Amino acid sequence: MRDGNPRQVKAEVEVRAPLAIRDDGDHHGNVALAEQRPSSRSDERVTRKLEPPKAVDDLGDEPWERALIKAIRERGFLWRTEQTYREWAVRFARFIAPRSPYAASGGEVAAFLSALAVNGRASPSAQKQALNALVFLMEHALSRELGEMKFERAYPKRRLPTVLTAGECNSLFAQLDGTMQLMAQLAYGSGLRLMELLRLRVHHLDLERGQVQVFAGKGDKDRRTVLPQSIVPRTKVHLERLRRLWDEDRSNGLAGVWLPEGLEKKFSKAGETWEWQWVFPSAKPSKDPESGVVRRHHVSDAWFQRVLKDASRRAGLNKRVTPHVLRHSFATHLLENGADIRTVQELLGHTSVETTQIYTHVMQKPGLGVRSPLDRA
Structure with missing residues (x-):
């Protein structure tokens, strides 16, 4: 771990962020995340490319996915927020497969977030977005208390911008x-x-x-x-x-x-x-x-x-x-x-x-x- 201490958060604090994700009216592209090519087959569960946005009448195939979409729409979240949360939930489900998110623990959520930082090389904003999505999935859609979680924190990478003459x-x-x-x-x-x-x-x-x-x-x-x-x-x-x-x-x-x-x-x-x-x-x-x-x-x-x-x-x-x-x-x-x-x-x-x-x-x-x-x- 880079600073000697894993990142500790209280899950309930993070659920405020959905309102910060704006809907821009553009429904043509995927929610993009910069990812590295997986270094191994096990890493693919973390770095696999997100699915395209789902149509509004597609409520998902799994009970946990339907519960997530129901909870999102009951709260009136925006379209882009729904798509983003759904995509992170799907990635998490792949990560813990064959276990269902209904049976997942806070430790597994923390392991997924750590894997994003270490294997997936996720940015801090991407990791924060994943945290918000999974807290909402577990605590608000599936009624499972996560409590405090410890995970490896993603750090920003300072790069000089490319500039044209x-x-x-x-x-x-x-x-x-x-x-x-x-x-x-x-x-x-x-x-x-x-x-x-x-x-x-x-x-x-x-x-x-x-x-x-x-x-x-x-x-x-x-x-x-x-x-x-x-x-x-x-x-x-x-x-x-x-x-x-x-x-x-x-x-x-x-x-x-x-x-x-x-x-x-x-x-x-x-x-x-x-x-x-x-x-x-x-x-x-x-x-x-x-x-x-x-x-x-x-x-x-x-x-x-x-x-x-x-x-x-x-x-x-x-x-x-x-x-x-x-x-x-x-x-x-x-x-x-x-x-x-x-x-x-x-x-x-x-x-x-x-x-x-x-x-x-x-x-x-x-x-x-x-x-x-x-x-x-």
């Missing part, structure tokens, strides 16, 4: 066109996280002020960031095309776009209004697995990540380019150009300036413009 950014954008180029330039030029980009609604863009409003970002925080003036004309053209698509959807009687639950209850028709449309909608409508309603969703995260991967390959870049690399590049380039670190912190939506300070380690001129002694020779 300005030239590499331009080479990447040159391999894209149309909506794909606009998305990539907005991700870089505004410093948006992937899901912040995909969840943009029409009213989030303030073209006159040159601002992007991010609502319910990471940590459920709102913020404003910059909208690059260089892409405003193309953004206007994009919105004009989008408005024609919106007109077609209304003429065809298509259901409105997904809305946060509270808003949909209060303004049931808001999803049909122009200002609530996705800025980057999918090409075709699809069935919402939660409600069964056929509507137009935003483009999928997997699609945009493939777009960037293919573009970076065509550009001949020797770096792994992801949407978050564009965000890293946004922050680093601002600091290199003299922006105040507190301003960059606010634009990124970081709670602590310490998080933003990591970009000072990858600036082209760290510190006070220090030069290598070899360059002075």
Whole structure:
């Protein structure tokens, strides 16, 4: 054990976290967890990839799974929370098989959490998510008291972010066109996280002020960031095309776009209004697995990540380019150009300036413009 003492928690304290998991209205992808390839067959019980989200009418095959879903829905938890808890419960059931979760003990839950940290190399947030899910499963769905548990704690791994140069950014954008180029330039030029980009609604863009409003970002925080003036004309053209698509959807009687639950209850028709449309909608409508309603969703995260991967390959870049690399590049380039670190912190939506300070380690001129002694020779 890394610190000589296993992690001790009281299970009942952790059950508050379900409310912190937000539903983003995107039902296309899996809940992703960064995992290493299993080192042995026994480790596969821990590191096995999660199953795709289940349809709303699929209540599970096992009694414990049906009890879990019943408990979740009785409390009105969000769709993403239900899927996340269900997936962790399934992984735990595989881990203790052939024993049923009904017969599981707190020691087995602790063993699973320790295995995530040691064998699965899980991040602290993933381990915390698993803990919340299993506490809810055992204590609230199956009425089994866990008490205190001791398990190996996952530790964060400090890695320097990958950053593109300005030239590499331009080479990447040159391999894209149309909506794909606009998305990539907005991700870089505004410093948006992937899901912040995909969840943009029409009213989030303030073209006159040159601002992007991010609502319910990471940590459920709102913020404003910059909208690059260089892409405003193309953004206007994009919105004009989008408005024609919106007109077609209304003429065809298509259901409105997904809305946060509270808003949909209060303004049931808001999803049909122009200002609530996705800025980057999918090409075709699809069935919402939660409600069964056929509507137009935003483009999928997997699609945009493939777009960037293919573009970076065509550009001949020797770096792994992801949407978050564009965000890293946004922050680093601002600091290199003299922006105040507190301003960059606010634009990124970081709670602590310490998080933003990591970009000072990858600036082209760290510190006070220090030069290598070899360059002075």
